[in-house]
Amino acid sequence: MAIDAAPTRTLPFLRKLTRHARIPVNAFEEAGTQADGELVRLSMGPFRPYLVTHPDHVQHVLVRNQPNYVREGMFWDPLAPLLGEGIFSDGESWAESRRILQPLFTAKYVNSLAERMAELIHELIEETVVPGRPFDVAEGISAIVHPTIVRLFFGAKISATDIQRLVPAYDVAVTAKAIRLVMPFMPAAFPMPGDQAFRRAIRTIDDVVYPPIRQARAEDQEGDDVVSRLVRARRDIAGQEGERRIRDDLVAMHGASTETSATALTWVWPVLQAYPEVAAKVYEEVERVVGDEPLSTRHLPDLVYLRMFVNELLRLYPPGWILPRRAVATDVVGGVTIEAGSTVLLSPYLTHRLPRFWDRPLEFDPERFAPGGEAKRHRYAYWPFGAGPHVCFGQHLFMMEAPLLIAGILRKYRPIVHHNGQLTPRLASSLRAAAGLTMTLVPA
Template identity: 30%
Template sequence: MASGSSDTDGTDRGIDASDGNANDRPIEEYPLPPGPDGYPIVGNAFQVVRDPFGFYDVVSTHGDVVQYSIVGNTFTALLHPDYVERVLVSEHERFERYLFADLGLDIGAEGLVMSDGEQWRRQRGVMQPVFTTDRVQSYGETMATYADRATKRWDDGDVIVANKEFSRLTLRILAEALFDLEVDPTSDDEAVVRAARAINERADARRLSTFLPGWVPTLADRRFERTMDDYRCRVEELIEHRRAVGADGDDLLSILVRAGGSGESALSEAEISDNLVAFLFAGHETSSVALTYTFSLLAQCDDVVDELRAELESVVGDDRPGAEHARDLEYTDAVITEAMRRYPPVYMLFRRALEDVSIGGYRIPEGTILTLPQFRLHRDERFYDAPEEFRPERWIDGSKRDRPEYAYFPFGGGPRHCIGMRFATLEMKLIVATVLRRFDLELLSDPDPEISATTTFGPAADVRIRLHRR
């Protein structure tokens, strides 16, 4: 196991243990970070569009703090866990969340996902009771029931398109468990399904138009706006229906509706609506991506499947997998963790500097957009032996103690860590356990798929798996 200790002494990659403006050195004396050359106006945009992930191979040759630009915006990539920890945790108040809303990518601007400051804290307080450990455990029955129904529909020899099957399954679970709603994700007319496609198309980093300001009209923007208008209408219908039938339940939608009003801590109509808009999309999309890669990797690793099934036999036995088993499914957890290391569903976080700061001996001017690329850090050989290999045991053999904490952060970190982390983890455990007890897996698609560069790290082409009943 490659330890991070030898890389944090300031001798290799410009890491400055004393920086952070704790000394008397004026911030203006720090140099700007190095970075790749670009073109006038567009900066490095063509390099990013040509190869959004390979671009970071170029970036990394300049160090762990690297500046680049895209169409007038200045970015700085942070490629060491210590710097990620500073931005997300120890100095988080010096940075705000950045989600490209100024480029027209509005996925619930007034909701928890995209808000900051007091607005974010107020909303987080309203929603936190829905995501406590005990409440998440109570959703286990819904998760197990839907997973059971899905696998009972599959037969020996069936070929499933994993990315689509798990998207439908996780959307059904999310809608029922958190919002007490029924949706039909098998229909192309379903507004949530169409919105997910539109959001991913609009956020595609392989299209130069993605990086143009929101006031520049494009065909993609017009399609996005029409689809999102339909989606918002659907969301408003759901909210009004809940008001009409009574919002006295303990699900998230009822809690949001009850939180509306005119008081100081009340949620506005836009906040209620935007939270439903964002949660219905992000709450299922990320889990479905993680499950798709988990099963793709398992289909290639018989020894891992054998170990996983041995654990299921020991922990679950003849019972149906449920929340009561989840704590003891340690190897199952390691399998999912390792899959998200290789393929983090949210592959990059962005923050914007609220003031001039210094990181790694370099000056980061106010307004700079900081890039925290999970997909790069999760495969950094300084922190992982054989990072391209699928090794679930690396999470249970004690070696992770030698690794910096933020060498792995699929759910973000600090105060802004994903509120649905426990929900997603339990959901994925129960789905993996249910499927593996009933089927062997045969991967029919590329074992090393091309990755889409949209809102998630999803596969660019469908992942097809043939099922063999056990």
């Protein structure tokens, strides 16, 4: 096995975490700036993961030598009771889930869902928005995103009351383990704050999803929703094992689609407020393209600037901000030897902020995504949806959902965000905006 040309640089990370105790994401950002694309180790006491940010290295780990980097260890193990043994696992059980689920998310199938999604989003905006009344941004966006996805995926199999139980349960499930992200050296058996709340949340989620799964299996339903399709695909696995495999994929899919979308769409409003020139262009385009009509998929191709805006939003605030992997065998990346069994941290959040690949990286500028711009970029300088065999297959769905929700609101309202003026990320499995962000929607 090759030996390092030079010793690997190690950054003292625990000290950074202590300094940025209130916003731990900033400790990662500082480490990313110091590494500047170089492959480094982060010293967290006995635990010293490798930090991979350079696009060439991202390509190596996620694409070229992907089988060597598995989704195990930090982040994945604590979340295993939520995500189970399905699409968010690795190896054969992941491959089987991917074979079953991917055909659900072809552009053709997603397009066929789109008009229904537009109607649902329209109805939910009408139902939930009360002009002039301040509301919690994350809750308000979730109140639109969750029911939309649940109705698309589950058909009518889950009641409105049960959706209301699912939303806070998922919220707890993805935030309760955050502390383990910054203390990954803590053994799973060692109790930590949030563990109990996490277990309660899993019980609630299971209470809601198992009954419709059992019913769909008993009736062998023909429907085209995700539950029916999963039930048909798993017909050969009898009893509780079959139920559990369906549950794992369903819960993982639901989490993957609602948590990421809702998180991304929470950032829209403080960004619009912080960049008035960008906001003016978004508003002008929505007025010109949509006017007073109810928004439908036929407007989407003409909302060009809004699409650029969403891409830039995912550059600076990618919900899947940290993706850990475990190296199976020793490997050499960028001249650095990565030892077998060690943890490798990848982060679109950090890659998207590298000055070598992005001009004025911290500035929000949708023009970077003007049509034709990708040709000038490194293929792996921008990867909010991951890359390689595990690449997100919900991206097409999200790139329809996002303009439908944003333009659906902006065709009638303008946001006034009440906060301390900072775009501050909060530590969670996804890149959440600061807790307690509130806004008021006023007539446009």
